[in-house]
Amino acid sequence: MTVPTFRASVPKSHPLLIHSLSSALPLTDEASKKKRLLSCCASSELNPVRPELSFCVGTHLIPHPNKVEKGGEDAFFVSSYNGGIIAVADGVSGWAEQDVDPSLFPKELMAHVSCLVGDEEVNNNPQILIGKAHAATSSTGSATVIVAMLERNGILKIANVGDCGLKVIREGKINYSTSPQEHYFDCPYQLSSEAVSQTYLDAMVSSIELMEGDTIVTGSDGLFDNVFDHEIVSTLARYRNVAEAAKALANLASNHSLDSNFDSPYSMEARSRGFEAPLWKKILGMKLTGGKPDDITVIVGQVVSL
Secondary structure, eight states: OOOOOOOTTSOTTSOOEESOSEEEOOOOTTHHHHHHHHOTTSOOOOOSSOOOEEEEEEEEEEOOGGGTTTTOSEEEEEEOSTTEEEEEEEEOGGGGGGTOOTTHHHHHHHHHHHHHTTOTTTTTOHHHHHHHHHHHOOSSOEEEEEEEEEOTTSEEEEEEESSOEEEEEETTEEEEEOOOOEEETTEEOOEESSSSSBOGGGOEEEEEEOOTTOEEEEEOHHHHTTOOHHHHHHHHHTOSSHHHHHHHHHHHHHHHHTOTTOOOHHHHHHHHTTOOOOHHHHHTTOOOOOOOOOOEEEEEEEEEEO
16 A cells, blocks of 8 residues: 655755654665664774764554555654654544544644654744644644654654653653643644644643663554553563664554454543443443554664664
8 A cells, every 4th residue: 555755845964754654764865874873784983972863763554444545634744854753644534524534634643743843943943833834734633642752862842732642661661651631632733724623732741861871652543542651662672673663563463453342442541531322232231442543653672872
């Protein structure tokens, strides 16, 4: 299946991958200078003071079963700019009821993110980057979004609007997680083409100091609604290659999303909010269970030294 990408408008100095099914971070024309940065198997350069850090990235996207033909409604962007940039946008499917393609807004949003990465006003600030990309987006629709920018000193700056998420795994444990923003259950904050919506000022902003060997898992809610933290950790432990790890997590989320008997994070949260199982399940003494079918985007980033 061919999935559309945005490439023509992106400066060569900002290598990118937008909305691809499975890949590792691509190299630019400066491949000879970047090779050690992007290869997980490359040996680290010795630095007696403090090594500069960057990401080695693997990605995988699985569309909703009903949206396979058009590639789903998620979009993402990765770049080796500075220490590395990871961004995910999840289109809001409700726009389809108004004959609007929900995938257009997140795809355009990510295309503008890719073009604005080196903008002086952005100045390595993911919140400002989101704001400028949103202002430049003309498509009708809306999306949740997360942008994470790694500085070479190891500081990861994060801004997210809605329920796309990011987790840091260190020494086999979840060391940090972003928190979703929502108006109410299953209605997250979102950027929109409508005048009345959230903006970059509503983004949850955070930063964390990373270490060589840390692993970053970023994704749309299709991942986190269907996979528990302990499953993320155990899956990552089985793979050294980031592309294989991203694919494995996406496949796990997809399998759980289609399993009506799996007690997913989504179904557990629904029960905690007072939602009940359908009548036929209640008659049989069954509780509300099941995964949440959705587009699933997974980006796994390994922190390596230059």
